[in-house]
Amino acid sequence: MNVPVFPLQSNPPLLQVRDLRVRYRVNDSKGFWPKTRQLEAVKGIGFDLYAGETLGVVGESGCGKSSLAKALIGLVPSESSKLMWFDQDFAKVPIQRWGSVRRDVQMVFQDPLSSLDPRLNVLKIISEPLRTHEPGLSAEQRKAAVIETLIKVGLEKSVLYRYPHELSGGQCQRIGIARAIILRPKVILCDEPVSALDVSIQAQIIQLLRQLQRDMNLTLVFISHDLAVVKHISHRVMVMYLGKMMELGPKNTLFKQPRHPYTQALLDAVPKADPRSERHKSFSLLSGDIPSPLDPPAGCVFHTRCTHADAHCSVQEPTAQGIAEGIVNACWHPLVHA
Amino acid sequence: MVCATRLTRKTDDVSTEKILLDVSHLNVHFQTPEGELQAVRDVSFSLRQGETLGVVGESGSGKSQTMLAMMGLLANNARTDGQVLFRGDNILNVPTAQLNRVRGHKLAMIFQDPMTSLNPFLTVERQMTEVLQIHQNASRGQARASVVRMLESLRIADPLRCLRSYPHQFSGGMRQRIMIAMALLSQPHVLIADEPTTALDVTVQAQIVALLRQLQEDHGTSIIMVTHDLGLVAGLSDQVMVMYGGRVMEHGLADDIFYSASHPYTSALLASIPRLEHADDELQAIPGMPPSLRNMPAGCPFAPRCGRADSDCQRPASLRLVPEGASDHQCACHHPGAKA
Numbered sequence: 001m002n003v004p005v006f007p008l009q010s011n012p013p014l015l016q017v018r019d020l021r022v023r024y025r026v027n028d029s030k031g032f033w034p035k036t037r038q039l040e041a042v043k044g045i046g047f048d049l050y051a052g053e054t055l056g057v058v059g060e061s062g063c064g065k066s067s068l069a070k071a072l073i074g075l076v077p078s079e080s081s082k083l084m085w086f087d088q089d090f091a092k093v094p095i096q097r098w099g100s101v102r103r104d105v106q107m108v109f110q111d112p113l114s115s116l117d118p119r120l121n122v123l124k125i126i127s128e129p130l131r132t133h134e135p136g137l138s139a140e141q142r143k144a145a146v147i148e149t150l151i152k153v154g155l156e157k158s159v160l161y162r163y164p165h166e167l168s169g170g171q172c173q174r175i176g177i178a179r180a181i182i183l184r185p186k187v188i189l190c191d192e193p194v195s196a197l198d199v200s201i202q203a204q205i206i207q208l209l210r211q212l213q214r215d216m217n218l219t220l221v222f223i224s225h226d227l228a229v230v231k232h233i234s235h236r237v238m239v240m241y242l243g244k245m246m247e248l249g250p251k252n253t254l255f256k257q258p259r260h261p262y263t264q265a266l267l268d269a270v271p272k273a274d275p276r277s278e279r280h281k282s283f284s285l286l287s288g289d290i291p292s293p294l295d296p297p298a299g300c301v302f303h304t305r306c307t308h309a310d311a312h313c314s315v316q317e318p319t320a321q322g323i324a325e326g327i328v329n330a331c332w333h334p335l336v337h338a
Numbered sequence: 339m340v341c342a343t344r345l346t347r348k349t350d351d352v353s354t355e356k357i358l359l360d361v362s363h364l365n366v367h368f369q370t371p372e373g374e375l376q377a378v379r380d381v382s383f384s385l386r387q388g389e390t391l392g393v394v395g396e397s398g399s400g401k402s403q404t405m406l407a408m409m410g411l412l413a414n415n416a417r418t419d420g421q422v423l424f425r426g427d428n429i430l431n432v433p434t435a436q437l438n439r440v441r442g443h444k445l446a447m448i449f450q451d452p453m454t455s456l457n458p459f460l461t462v463e464r465q466m467t468e469v470l471q472i473h474q475n476a477s478r479g480q481a482r483a484s485v486v487r488m489l490e491s492l493r494i495a496d497p498l499r500c501l502r503s504y505p506h507q508f509s510g511g512m513r514q515r516i517m518i519a520m521a522l523l524s525q526p527h528v529l530i531a532d533e534p535t536t537a538l539d540v541t542v543q544a545q546i547v548a549l550l551r552q553l554q555e556d557h558g559t560s561i562i563m564v565t566h567d568l569g570l571v572a573g574l575s576d577q578v579m580v581m582y583g584g585r586v587m588e589h590g591l592a593d594d595i596f597y598s599a600s601h602p603y604t605s606a607l608l609a610s611i612p613r614l615e616h617a618d619d620e621l622q623a624i625p626g627m628p629p630s631l632r633n634m635p636a637g638c639p640f641a642p643r644c645g646r647a648d649s650d651c652q653r654p655a656s657l658r659l660v661p662e663g664a665s666d667h668q669c670a671c672h673h674p675g676a677k678a
Contacts, residue, residue: 060539061510170628198396199566203610203623225539228612232621255614269544270614271569275592278573285548286541289509 013048014187014219015054015072019047022067022243027131039294041067042078043243046320047328049187054213056234056251058227059268060290064243065223066110069189072221073105074098086186103133106180107152110192112172116164123160126150126178133183145182152215153178154208170201174208176274181212187219194229206233231255236326239263242293245320248278249327259323259334261308302334308333358560359385359408359529364420364430366400366407366584368631370547375631379584381420382657383577385528388558392571392592394607396628397583404581405530409669410437411445422439425527429614443473446521450533452513456505461503462516469523478623488519492549509540518549525557532564547574568611572596580604583629583639586657600660600669603640605676638672646673 003219022042050054057065061157073080074095085101105180106129109115116125126149127142137145147157152225153174173193180188184330190209194202210233213220218316224230230237231251238248238263258264265286271277286305291297303313313332320330344356356601366378378400385391395401401424407418407430422430424445429437449455457465467481467489476484482501489497505513514534521529531550535543552575553559563574571578571592580588580603588601599605609622635641641651650672660667660674 060541150566170627198628199568199607200396200610200624201619201627203612204625206612206621207623226612227540228614231614232612266540267614269540271544271547271567271573272615273568273596273608273611273613274615275572275575275596278569281573285545287545289511289542290539 013084014051014086015049016082016084017048017072018046018080020068020071020078020080022064022071022076022078024076026198037294041243041293041294042071045240045243045245047238047245047248049188049219049221051219052213053159053235054222054233056230056237057221057223057240058225058230058237059240060225060266062242062290062293063240065240066191067243068240069107069191069221069223073107073189075107079109103183104185105187105189106183107195108173108176108180108190110187111196112169112176113164115176116172118164121161121163122146122150122167122175125164125175126182129179129183129334146178149178149182152181152212154204159207168201169197170204173197173201173205177205177208177212181216181218184216185218187221189221189223191223192225193222195224195226202229209233221300227255227266239266242290242296245303245328245330246302247327247329247331248320249329253324253327257335257337258330259327259329259337261306261333262302264335265305273312300330308335356387357384358387358425359562360421361404361408362421362423364407364422366403366412367382367417368413369415369417372632376634377416377584377631378407380580380657381586383586383589384578385560385562387527387560388554389577390554390575392563392575392578393562393564393581394566394568394571396566398628398630399433399581399582401581402532403584405447405532405562406566407588408677409441409445409530410434411447422535427503430581442469443524444527445530446524446526446528447532448514448517448521448534449534452510452517452537453505455517456513457609458505461501462503466501466516466520466523469520484518484523486487488523492519494519510538511545514538514542514546515549518546522553522557522559526559528560528562530562530564533566534563534612535570536565536567538635543570550574568596568608580607583634584631585639585654585670586668587640587671588667588669589657590660590669591664593662594660594667598663598667600663600667600674600676601640601671602644602646602673606643638670646671648673 020042021044024039024041025036026039028037045068059065060093067076070076077095080091082089123146126146129139130142130145155174194205197205212218222230222233234251237251239246241262246262258267288305291304299314299317303309318330318332320328322333323329340615362382364378366380368375368377381404383391383461393401399415406412408422414562421428429440466485467478470476470481470484486497489500494500494515535546551559554561563571565571575592578592579586582603588595588604595604599608606624610624612621624643629635629639637652641647655670655672657668660669
């Protein structure tokens, strides 16, 4: 089973996003009088999503990757100059009228247990999207559709009347996936779908998602902090830091020849299950923590931790630009590979 | 018993050192309304000075309960038996007052979640100096001075401001560094790190790992690293113990475990992790799911998910030396051997 070689970019994109911004108002805890401040979690992200591909999104916690996914499906308010799903621009459409997108774009959440209603049984959980989007179906038709979907995600009919607390984490995540695919969507946004699972179960879920992608011709946006997981499932990968896109490119180019110092630093930080090379590893550690998104650095957001930064980086913000075929990079000093 | 063979590190400088911690036949039972459940079965290992033991397992494998048992921190319904010798003295099932002479002092632990293991009501100074005031009868001034030195050595910027702050004012990485600093204050001989980086980002994880390595070089601390992440133990550990269903499945030097795994569970675990360094090969998922304590198979706990299982596997396999393996490579399997 090989991942088909991308790009299939002759097709028009399913999703076009330009200059997407997500802002939250947060309470400022400093000082006696309560004040609110603005936190910009996603700062002007733009990309295209093509049919049949998996776009991986990686970054450290607080980089805005979950906000990005929620904004794409209208779960949080956002601003953008263009947010074109299929052939309709939702940039100026109020969130209440996003219903038609949500039918074709579904989401799988991180914590499998807390994203399922504890008071509903599996049948009710999985059939809920049907009740919303296809109210004409009879109870029998719904049940039949649920059973068919359960089999697709590798569960047995016997779980139909169970409640989430009776199931394991891996089973709950399969239920979450079943709920997402029952309407035969075109796109699934997966927000850290495997990070709460045990290693052996994680591999099962990754395989299931790849299987479903092939069988149902799904397009996936796969968000994770785990670069190895993203590498396994994605065709293209976007690296985010403090709400900005640092680098976007085909998986193999990005992982073999990262152009952005942050991508390189992320790759260096991943421990490998190979004692011989790991013992003698010498890498340049990123120093410090990710800066507070309330108070982001001026210029390039990464310059405070970057080993390649110079005076220019702290003043002028690099814009994301295409530097080679399919590769977008936002850095004044992109790494050069021999 | 067969497990009498002890693991030796290949570099000679430590192999002659004395054994600091010696755990033998440790069992942990829990008294529950559904009857008695056994979370840890017959776990034995030993740790020399300056050595690192990696304990790998999925949730429910008993890895954390083993550590908590050694620290005397198990829940009230737990019953333990076996022996835990710390520098020659048994510390299992001894009165709390006696245990407290070593616990948190010469035998320290870092917990998984730094937010819930720090007290949110107390400043960092109060929490950190307490260790020294209790174990070394230090005055507040002395304790404070040592704490500042420790924070400086961990390269924490502005230690004085850090001392005045409360845990919620720090990021996850900083909190974990404070936990580590606190555990190291009394210069422990053995540091138990229970999933110390699970809640952290990769870049912060790399910083914490580098920190632990540095400490080991500087002070010769022995470390027990408990984790589900095989990548994390690869670079850090001298010996690795793989646990499943409360039992030790395989135990050996890191190289033996990673390059010539003998137990089918270890091989399956290694094949199921996505790796950066590998090309696009398919992940080999392990079918099924880990057994629950309520419903543990009578024989080998891995048998229901194992490709090699046959009727022999209906009875438990004891930990034995791997045939034709390294002299200290042990495996609990009826059908050991390299991947079939």
